[in-house]
Amino acid sequence: MKLLSKSFMAIATALLTVSAGGAYAADYPDQQVNYVIPFGPGGESDITARHQQPYFKKLFGQNLVISYKPGGGGAVGWSQLNKMKGDGYNIMGINLPHIIIKPRQKNVGFTTEDIVGVYIFHYTPDAIVVKNDSPFKTLQDLVDFAKKNPGQLTLSGSGKGTANHLAQVNFDKQAGIKTTYVAFKGTGAAVQALLGDQVKAEWGYTSVGAKHAEKVRMLAVAMDKRHPKFPDVPTFKELGFDLVSGAYRGIAVPKSTPEDIRKKLSDAIGKINADPEFQKRMINDGMALLDVDYAGMKAFIDEKTKSYVEAAKAGGVLK
Amino acid sequence: MPNKDMGRDFYTPLMGVFFIAVAGITFWDTTSYTDPDSYVFPRAVALVMTGLSIALIVQWLIVRPKSELDLTGANFRRIGLVVLMLGASLLMPWLGFLLTGLILFISLIFIAMYDPWTPARLVIYPLIGAGMVFGFYFIFKNLLLVPLPVGSLFGG
Amino acid sequence: MPGTEYILAALSPTNILLALGGVIAGTVIGSLPGLTATMAIAVLVPITFTMDPASALIMLGAIYTGAVYGGAYSAILLNTPGTPSAIATTLDGYPMAKKGDGDLAVTLACIASVFGGLVGAAFLLMLAPPLAAIALAFGPVEYFWLAIFGLTLISALSEGNLLKGLIGGCFGMLLACIGVAEISADVRLTFGSELLLGGVEIISALIGLYCIPVLIDLVATPDRHLNVSGESRGIRLKEALVISLKGKWNLIRSSVIGTVVGILPGAGGSIAGLVSYTEARRASKNSEMFGKGAPEGIQAAESANNATVGGGFIPTLVLGIPGTPPDAVILGALLVQGVRVGPNLFTAESSIVYTFITGLFLATVLMLPTGLIIGRYAYRTIISVPKSMLVATVAFMTMIGTYSIRNSVSDVFVMIVLGIMGWVLNRFGFQPSPIVLGLILSRIAEQGFVQSWTIASATGGYFQMFFGRPISLGIIAAIILSLFGPLLMRRFQLKQEMNNAE
Numbered sequence: 011m012k013l014l015s016k017s018f019m020a021i022a023t024a025l026l027t028v029s030a031g032g033a034y035a036a037d038y039p040d041q042q043v044n045y046v047i048p049f050g051p052g053g054e055s056d057i058t059a060r061h062q063q064p065y066f067k068k069l070f071g072q073n074l075v076i077s078y079k080p081g082g083g084g085a086v087g088w089s090q091l092n093k094m095k096g097d098g099y100n101i102m103g104i105n106l107p108h109i110i111i112k113p114r115q116k117n118v119g120f121t122t123e124d125i126v127g128v129y130i131f132h133y134t135p136d137a138i139v140v141k142n143d144s145p146f147k148t149l150q151d152l153v154d155f156a157k158k159n160p161g162q163l164t165l166s167g168s169g170k171g172t173a174n175h176l177a178q179v180n181f182d183k184q185a186g187i188k189t190t191y192v193a194f195k196g197t198g199a200a201v202q203a204l205l206g207d208q209v210k211a212e213w214g215y216t217s218v219g220a221k222h223a224e225k226v227r228m229l230a231v232a233m234d235k236r237h238p239k240f241p242d243v244p245t246f247k248e249l250g251f252d253l254v255s256g257a258y259r260g261i262a263v264p265k266s267t268p269e270d271i272r273k274k275l276s277d278a279i280g281k282i283n284a285d286p287e288f289q290k291r292m293i294n295d296g297m298a299l300l301d302v303d304y305a306g307m308k309a310f311i312d313e314k315t316k317s318y319v320e321a322a323k324a325g326g327v328l329k
Numbered sequence: 330m331p332n333k334d335m336g337r338d339f340y341t342p343l344m345g346v347f348f349i350a351v352a353g354i355t356f357w358d359t360t361s362y363t364d365p366d367s368y369v370f371p372r373a374v375a376l377v378m379t380g381l382s383i384a385l386i387v388q389w390l391i392v393r394p395k396s397e398l399d400l401t402g403a404n405f406r407r408i409g410l411v412v413l414m415l416g417a418s419l420l421m422p423w424l425g426f427l428l429t430g431l432i433l434f435i436s437l438i439f440i441a442m443y444d445p446w447t448p449a450r451l452v453i454y455p456l457i458g459a460g461m462v463f464g465f466y467f468i469f470k471n472l473l474l475v476p477l478p479v480g481s482l483f484g485g
Numbered sequence: 486m487p488g489t490e491y492i493l494a495a496l497s498p499t500n501i502l503l504a505l506g507g508v509i510a511g512t513v514i515g516s517l518p519g520l521t522a523t524m525a526i527a528v529l530v531p532i533t534f535t536m537d538p539a540s541a542l543i544m545l546g547a548i549y550t551g552a553v554y555g556g557a558y559s560a561i562l563l564n565t566p567g568t569p570s571a572i573a574t575t576l577d578g579y580p581m582a583k584k585g586d587g588d589l590a591v592t593l594a595c596i597a598s599v600f601g602g603l604v605g606a607a608f609l610l611m612l613a614p615p616l617a618a619i620a621l622a623f624g625p626v627e628y629f630w631l632a633i634f635g636l637t638l639i640s641a642l643s644e645g646n647l648l649k650g651l652i653g654g655c656f657g658m659l660l661a662c663i664g665v666a667e668i669s670a671d672v673r674l675t676f677g678s679e680l681l682l683g684g685v686e687i688i689s690a691l692i693g694l695y696c697i698p699v700l701i702d703l704v705a706t707p708d709r710h711l712n713v714s715g716e717s718r719g720i721r722l723k724e725a726l727v728i729s730l731k732g733k734w735n736l737i738r739s740s741v742i743g744t745v746v747g748i749l750p751g752a753g754g755s756i757a758g759l760v761s762y763t764e765a766r767r768a769s770k771n772s773e774m775f776g777k778g779a780p781e782g783i784q785a786a787e788s789a790n791n792a793t794v795g796g797g798f799i800p801t802l803v804l805g806i807p808g809t810p811p812d813a814v815i816l817g818a819l820l821v822q823g824v825r826v827g828p829n830l831f832t833a834e835s836s837i838v839y840t841f842i843t844g845l846f847l848a849t850v851l852m853l854p855t856g857l858i859i860g861r862y863a864y865r866t867i868i869s870v871p872k873s874m875l876v877a878t879v880a881f882m883t884m885i886g887t888y889s890i891r892n893s894v895s896d897v898f899v900m901i902v903l904g905i906m907g908w909v910l911n912r913f914g915f916q917p918s919p920i921v922l923g924l925i926l927s928r929i930a931e932q933g934f935v936q937s938w939t940i941a942s943a944t945g946g947y948f949q950m951f952f953g954r955p956i957s958l959g960i961i962a963a964i965i966l967s968l969f970g971p972l973l974m975r976r977f978q979l980k981q982e983m984n985n986a987e
Binding site for chain 3: 341367385411
């Protein structure tokens with residue numbers, strides 16, 4: 011009897027929560043939030059989401075439940091974003107430049123405008139990485155070599171039309187050099203090629219410098235200011251190149267999500283970003299924190315779109 | 330047992346033509362790529378496949394093999410199985426995983442049944458089926474944390 | 486080398502229990518097509534954060550080992566590799582089970598897996614830092630030739646008509662091109678459809694091409710799924726041990742191949758199994774029995790794929806480059822636990838690593854009794870379940886399994902369509918194995934080729950790039966041997982027979 015009434019209560023509560031699951035911004039979030047990562051487990055998108063997980067629980071008392079919907083370099087997930095329920099309890103990770111470049115190539119089931127980003131919480135800055143024993147001691151060494159031997163400097167990187175590739179295109183243009191970009195499947199394979207001397211350098215990320223600290227050096231990082239974990243590595247800006255870029259990660263919601271919930275979610279992510287312990291973890295992994303909230307999203311995406319599309323056209327990725 | 334005396338093999342050249350068509354479609358698709366790195370490989374494979382398919386047809390002309398096509402067995406059950414499975418995959422987004430799974434499982438029991446139906450079996454088999462579906466649903470959803478589709482008809 | 490204190494630490498009752506639980510859970514997960522070790526580990530990683538790091542790692546390693554072995558059950562009993570690692574196991578496992586020797590096949594697979602697992606773990610324990618160099622010595626061009634080597638297996642796999650086998654291989658390679666290209670920037674062969682955007686996922690393709698045809702034929706006749714001889718013969722351990730002892734060179738060779746392939750990031754258990762299968766077939770005196778239920782085929786595939794577990798941890802722990810997807814997740818867990826990977830891990834005070842490796846040994850040894858018991862149970866179940874229940878259960882599991890890989894209903898649809906296609910093509914003489922081979926090796930071949938070409942274009946030495954590197958030349962030699970070796974052998978034998986006749 012007791013069991014029966016208990017399960018009845020459980021069902022009743024469940025029904026109540028479902029009917030209350032609509033959009034009451036006042037007490038958002040009052041149940042678990044499903045956080046879909048459009049990539050597989052183990053990647054950087056997964057790792058950063060996992061960093062957020064405990065702080066979401068700590069700050070708002072609700073679980074952030076991560077699940078994966080990989081495929082098509084993220085496109086499978088994003089093409090289904092707007093089909094999810096827009097109640098603020100279904101959110102999805104977004105990555106730049108992916109959501110800008112992919113839909114401009116072919117029909118991938120979504121357009122950049124379809125995606126309602128509420129927050130960009132960090133980026134992993136691009137960096138030129140060489141092996142410890144490389145003859146390139148400074149960025150200037152590398153540029154000099156490339157000037158003397160056009161096309162012969164090989165750099166591995168993760169994929170094409172990606173942050174690495176577009177940074178290479180931009181940098182080559184600004185430095186007036188021609189290098190050969192060799193695309194690999196993911197950062198792990200690109201590092202493997204660098205360590206195995208298959209290529210002379212790598213267009214990688216600051217996270218590579220953090221992960222393989224004993225074996226590689228970074229010549230420059232694409233940030234506004236130096237990365238706190240690598241105070242000795244100059245920025246491209248210091249060296250005279252206008253290059254601040256990387257893989258940007260954020261959170262989006264389905265279009266049907268009410269305006270006030272979007273704002274609340276944006277504030278919530280911002281609060282996680284402000285947590286000093288969270289910041290420490292992210293910086294230790296080589297990431298750089300960034301705060302683009304819901305209000306600033308459109309301007310940010312528009313600005314990035316302009317520069318990415320230009321680079322992608324120059325790099326032969328877009329017509 | 331395959332019936333060895335079924336006359337000429339008529340299907341091999343058709344398959345050759347089919348694969349040449351696949352290669353042709355692939356080639357046509359590659360013309361829309363922007364990056365040379367994307368089309369080198371599929372084009373090369375499509376070319377090789379075309380060559381092999383032509384060789385297959387030529388071989389057929391020379392050897393004139395006998396048919397080895399074997400379609401014995403209950404084809405209506407085969408078609409039933411395939412239609413049910415395809416149907417279930419199409420219905421899943423609407424009906425959700427649990428309901429689709431139940432329908433599929435229990436109908437498949439009927440399609441694949443060769444033993445005589447006794448009243449006991451009529452009750453027990455579907456019950457076991459339902460038990461399996463619920464059991465797997467529970468394990469996948471709660472232990473393996475797989476977000477199984479709820480079904481858009483039920484607000485998923 | 487580790488001191489005894491690490492061994493004792495690993496053998497604490499808690500750890501033994503965790504290893505046992507992990508192996509059992511892993512075996513069950515691996516035997517269900519669609520459930521992968523990666524997924525099981527990803528689910529459990531958050532739990533391990535609350536545990537002692539070494540115990541957590543032991544559990545994760547045990548699940549991984551168990552899952553790689555568990556794939557053999559469905560490969561043998563249902564013709565469906567539970568994990569991609571077990572593809573080569575189906576080639577002889579299922580024919581053997583069909584003949585009525587499923588129990589023997591399962592036991593053989595278990596012994597081979599334990600053997601391979603121990604060899605892989607031994608290499609990991611003793612030679613990890615020097616062996617990690619292999620991962621770095623393999624450049625794009627070596628991966629390209631390795632893929633081509635794998636493709637030569639088509640010539641062995643195409644029964645009846647070699648041309649049909651080769652066409653099937655090409656078709657598989659084109660299937661792999663569907664979707665967003667991995668290293669170039671285009672969306673290929675989707676024809677504007679969202680259904681194909683994610684491409685053909687390999688595990689769902691395996692389920693479709695191998696399992697659905699079996700179901701389609703299973704439902705069409707009242708015959709039993711597997712032949713069974715009248716009396717119960719237990720697990721046939723003695724018989725299996727005799728065969729294993731006879732095949733010891735095969736086991737050793739395959740385990741070493743498995744370890745080396747495991748070291749190569751991105752290659753993995755499926756390729757290890759296929760390569761050692763090819764080699765076993767070439768070395769065997771009764772190579773014509775391969776594909777028809779040769780025990781050597783099962784032994785080669787299963788010892789090799791379990792050896793990749795230890796092998797895969799080598800680049801993961803030494804270089805921080807994960808050898809396989811489960812390694813990537815375990816690496817993430819390690820980093821969170823505060824373990825800094827690198828060659829120092831094996832020299833400095835690294836109790837965690839040695840405890841972990843001891844745990845891996847422990848789990849592998851525990852796999853013998855648990856594997857035999859679960860295997861016996863699985864076999865019994867498959868042969869005693871009424872046909873209607875078997876068909877319904879397997880069909881249902883293919884769907885839930887395929888869905889779970891990427892949480893995608895489209896994958897389920899694609900899986901079934903591929904299955905129907907596989908059945909039809911098989912009727913017309915195009916077997917599924919060459920298609921699967923093409924599908925798996927396509928991406929490695931394409932990426933290796935494009936990368937080699939790009940690098941060669943920068944340095945100007947195309948010939949030097951493709952034919953001037955020692956490892957490449959070794960693989961090319963193996964390719965030539967595997968293509969023309971059997972031909973030469975046959976000619977030689979014929980000559981001898983003619984001489985004898987005279």
